[in-house]
Amino acid sequence: MDSDAPTHPTDPQLVTHALAEAASAAGYAPSIHNTQPWRWRLTADTLDLHLVPSRILQVSDPDARLATLSCGVALHHARVAAAAQGWHVTVTRMPRDAGPDLLSRLHIEGRAPVDPPSALHLRTIPLRYTDRRPVTGTPVDPDALAAITAAVEAQETALHTLRPDQVLELAAAADHAQRSEAADPGWQAELAYWTGAARPAGTGVPDAAIPARATQTTVPGRDFGHHGELPVSAEHDKAAVFVMLYGSADEPLAWLRAGEALSAGWLTATEYGVSVVPHSAPIEVIATRQALRAMIASAGYPCLVLRLGMIDPADTGAPRTSRLPVEQIVDIA
Numbered sequence: 001m002d003s004d005a006p007t008h009p010t011d012p013q014l015v016t017h018a019l020a021e022a023a024s025a026a027g028y029a030p031s032i033h034n035t036q037p038w039r040w041r042l043t044a045d046t047l048d049l050h051l052v053p054s055r056i057l058q059v060s061d062p063d064a065r066l067a068t069l070s071c072g073v074a075l076h077h078a079r080v081a082a083a084a085q086g087w088h089v090t091v092t093r094m095p096r097d098a099g100p101d102l103l104s105r106l107h108i109e110g111r112a113p114v115d116p117p118s119a120l121h122l123r124t125i126p127l128r129y130t131d132r133r134p135v136t137g138t139p140v141d142p143d144a145l146a147a148i149t150a151a152v153e154a155q156e157t158a159l160h161t162l163r164p165d166q167v168l169e170l171a172a173a174a175d176h177a178q179r180s181e182a183a184d185p186g187w188q189a190e191l192a193y194w195t196g197a198a199r200p201a202g203t204g205v206p207d208a209a210i211p212a213r214a215t216q217t218t219v220p221g222r223d224f225g226h227h228g229e230l231p232v233s234a235e236h237d238k239a240a241v242f243v244m245l246y247g248s249a250d251e252p253l254a255w256l257r258a259g260e261a262l263s264a265g266w267l268t269a270t271e272y273g274v275s276v277v278p279h280s281a282p283i284e285v286i287a288t289r290q291a292l293r294a295m296i297a298s299a300g301y302p303c304l305v306l307r308l309g310m311i312d313p314a315d316t317g318a319p320r321t322s323r324l325p326v327e328q329i330v331d332i333a
């Protein structure tokens with residue numbers, strides 16, 4: 001997508017329209033607790049991605065690690081949309097000339113051939129969602145896992161598939177992380193804000209996407225502090241595969257890249273019929289983040305754990321989670 005494709009001048013209005021479409025497609029991106037911590041600023045042929053401080057989880061994400069990662073997903077969605085429409089863009093991550101909230105700058109250089117994998121991804125963007133129900137007993141197709149791994153690794157982020165003994169370690173880490181978080185009244189209040197009835201319109205996790213009862217699982221899923229309305233089967237997700245995304249550094253650029261990798265991997269997974277559920281609690285707590293790091297022999301810095309599993313193709317899926325209206329996420333200068 002960031003190729004050196006030949007370019008030529010084009011109608012400025014078309015360019016601005018293409019960037020507006022890219023920002024709009026990025027609105028579908030998944031984010032921690034559906035906080036959507038991004039704001040786009042569109043100026044003629046440039047689209048700037050800003051982190052929104054008021055939508056950072058101050059208690060569970062004080063370094064904005066998961067908020068930056070979420071913005072990375074939105075960035076990749078925007079890149080996909082531009083490439084799918086036949087635009088050659090350059091991406092500048094962490095531009096130094098602006099404030100700390102400016103995470104990236106997309107600039108349209110001109111026309112390029114439509115990128116077919118991006119065209120497929122663009123159709124997948126509105127179909128992708130988080131399905132917290134148990135996965136079926138069908139194992140994840142090794143070809144699908146290889147494609148997901150390749151998609152992640154193409155975004156300068158590594159992926160480690162956990163061995164069965166490491167899945168048990170992950171289960172212990174996830175349990176420990178959630179217990180220590182749940183013991184903090186500030187954390188409880190933050191979670192209740194984003195997952196309760198008073199969450200800001202168009203954001204947060206609705207009860208329709210939260211399991212109606214505890215699911216049978218080796219690795220505990222996110223404890224939302226209450227049961228929701230999502231009907232779940234009594235199946236045990238024994239066939240799930242757990243993978244860890246990790247970066248070469250523990251800093252905002254690596255988190256942004258991990259978000260781009262999450263987008264690439266999740267869109268690819270969806271195209272293979274593989275369901276993805278992020279597990280971020282063990283990343284949020286320093287002690288468990290370090291335990292995850294030991295699993296990769298300190299080869300990098302853990303960014304996110306994902307549960308992968310097969311979903312029943314006949315299943316129409318869980319209800320979709322709402323988003324902020326486009327005028328609340330895009331400023332047109």
Ligand SMILES: Cc1cc2nc3c(=O)[nH]c(=O)nc-3n(C[C@H](O)[C@H](O)[C@H](O)COP(=O)(O)O)c2cc1C
Pocket residue numbers: 028029030031032033034066069070073128129130131132204205221222277278279280281304320321
């Ligand atoms: C960085 C990140 C961390 C997340 N962590 C969790 C998690 O720990 N547990 C969970 O159930 N969902 C998690 N999610 C999924 C979000 O809650 C979900 O993307 C959001 O509510 C929007 O819903 P959608 O993915 O169905 O569009 C995470 C998503 C992202 C991008």
